[in-house]
Amino acid sequence: MDIGLLILRGRLWWLVVVTLLAAADYAASQSTAVVTVNTPQGIIQGFTEDIDSSLQVARFYSIPYAQPPTSSGTGRWKKPQPVPAWGDVFVTRNDGTMGTSCIQTRTGTRANYNNSEDCLTLNVYTRAPVKSGSRKAVLVWIHGGGYSRGAATEYDGRFLAARQDILVVTINYRLGIMGYFDIDGDGLVENFAFWDMKLALEWVQNNIESFGGDKTHVTIYGGSAGGMAVTLMATSDMFTSLFHRIIGASGNFLCPKLISPPTETVRKRILEEFGCSDVDCLREKDAVKVDEYARKISADLLGTFPTLYFYAPFYEDEIIKADLFEVWRYFRKGEEIDAAVREKIISKFQSYDYLGGFNTQEGSLILTYLNRLAKTQGFTIEEGANQDMAEQFLNEYLGSYFPNSYERVKNTVKDIYFRDVSLSSDPSPEVAGVILNIFSDMLFRAPTIALLDNHSEQNTTSTYMYTFTYETHDSQSKNPSW
Template structure:
């Protein structure tokens, strides 16, 4: 049984008994509860938590009021439903807006994560460790005086997790809201099969998770004023799969007015990981493993899968993903991801961007944009992939990686899938990224992976946005600060350099949690955190991360010629140009020239069972860690 606490705010009495928020009219009954509590054994005293209620267009909500420092207050309104539970007939359907409630909604604790297999390292730090199909909730964080007239800019964050894992509750927006003087919203969206199952036609179009994100943004548009937010100043941002998501939302003209600025962190629409080009392959595999009797037609598949018991979805999904990895193009095709559905996403993103007179292109260029990456996106390899290749290639990840891994696997797969197995392309990649030093080789393979799936797609996206654009701003960053802790839970090898995938989220959302873990946070690190939050919040408020800044390094605007960006690290925040210039030149100019004179190596195309199994293993762990 939880503590009972009582607060008075603007003549609204709220009693919290367990998870229930009780209005002052029920005071007599609450007094009875209090008497009963007095009869229980004495428990250790806990400082009472304060609560606050406010009216929204959907009804009253009761959230937490948390004192921070001297004279500061953060308000947390958690587990606010923005759509009806997507269960039963609503499974594999667009979200349906939630209806108004009559009683006070308890927004004091986090809701469950959307259905998934939560990694143990993540599950251990979650307040709510449950998963459920009924998960379409969002959290609102704000600070200062809670008034509908404050008109603060709003930042809506969508989490990453390869579209199969992740949860809003992992990202506490309190620090960003308080120090950036903005309102932060974090939202769950459907994942995996439930979020992105598609038959590749009108029977099951897919993209349910993206529709959820749009519904959450509609909730913000209609309700955020009650929390003091400005619905006409909304920035969406996300990391990894969240970055892919917000970049895709920025290509949908129907979203005009729902948001005005976009921050893409380690993921843009031009990456192979943003779109599943062959969704029906996975749909057939999943339905077959679900023991559907008929997988011959889309309708038969849909009718069967729609009724699969909830507890069978995740284990079946995991097996289907493993089987899908046997496809020769699986390295460049996620199993569960957004699709070109002909409705929400009408054509492939890069195809849409070629038409500079289209409404898609115009909408994208109308938005202010930041896009960036960490300096070691390839950390996904050493944390999750290299250890599973050690036996086959005879190496120890902690010591380094042999060049045979580049020649026989990474260079081979890139040449096969992107350049029709041209042996001259394979050789050029080996020459560019090869090294006889196993430690240097380990880092160079990480560079290769990062270039293909993160850095080059980011640069393409920024070039498109900045091209002849006089209506909005474009900014790029590279986050170079090494991690405070290893995000994978494994120690970094001695050869590892840079900032691993997801590191910037610690500085945006998690610095207080680091303090609570007794991790020493230097004053220079705290100053750095303050500067990062200032950049992000200024961009959200003004479309310019430098607005009103009298000190600190000015963040240069990006253009196609100079490709200026800001390098973010505690030791130095600096202006730079042409990120990874030499490698970018290789992918943009050198390799296309080499590939223009194709030389087919038929023997190289005959991949043995050994390589097939390695691909399957590699991609399985890659999908789980994004």
């Protein structure tokens, strides 16, 4: 695997990002030895394995960084609490898996996930032998998944850590309603998932030197919702000194539907469904059933259009300030912004080196949605899309984001994107391609370019951009031929 990252002592320079981590089509390798690390948390036992004939990696799977957020742990819908130091040796997993994932729907590639509320764990990878004090650059990966799915288990950091001689950490955090919920009935969602991320980063600061990492050179790297999360963290004083550089892949805090609406309706319906009058009662209910019903409510209220997130970061709590919404309006609508807000939010973000980028085929995220529309027209997405599909897409997509100015925005979009495209009842690959481009531009490209442009206005930190163009054989076989 080729990695487009060049690590230099004292500074992380980014050239071209070809890939970060191998997607976890994980097959357990034969462990060659046991390795122990003496951390402030206690002694942790991991395992080494061969990467190739000349390299070995030391891996430590499923290390708890917080007490389980269950009724028997710190409590569901409460801020995570650190794990007390253990007296005995903590033996990490060596059973062919990388541990549990947080509660989520088991579908598709996630059908066999080992979901649990006891999921606040992280994985550590480094080239063997492990040498405390070797001061390697640290990369912390924040997975994506629309704030409602995904896991550290999906990303295998062995090859990146061994071949680039850096230290890689992948983390779990709470998802869906378990990570974002209005527990007080005041219309304000509490961002428990971000408290999880904060505690995981604090664990890194407290323990990573024992694995040979340099806690003063930590880069946080997130994809999709993870990219949105790392840029959000970079605007908050709550994360100061926990990391030093950020990489946002296909996501940042300007992306549409980043910030969830008030969810009083969700809270009321869930309490009624489970016969509860308060959240304390709901904390004792089966987590999987609560999550499943919460997702049903989301589908009822938002429909089936992809990328509309009901359980997502809210803009008014200790971690994500209400001022960020003003920044959002500043970027998206060109409105004036208060000087104090600019200094507090934008200047904070600009104080980190930032690499942002996107893929050339982001629009493929909605192929399933488009194929569903195509079938109602009597054909498949392989043949393309027609005028009715384009109109329905614009209505559902633009209408959800611009309810008060939909007609004006729709006409502008049609003038720009469909100017040289013939729309009719017959399917056309060209029309389908335009729809994908609109989706890509609005959700990923335009927000990324806008934020990169703003970040580059200052001259104290570095700004980098990438475009990921490689197409896997798997995507070629699944996507339409056009």
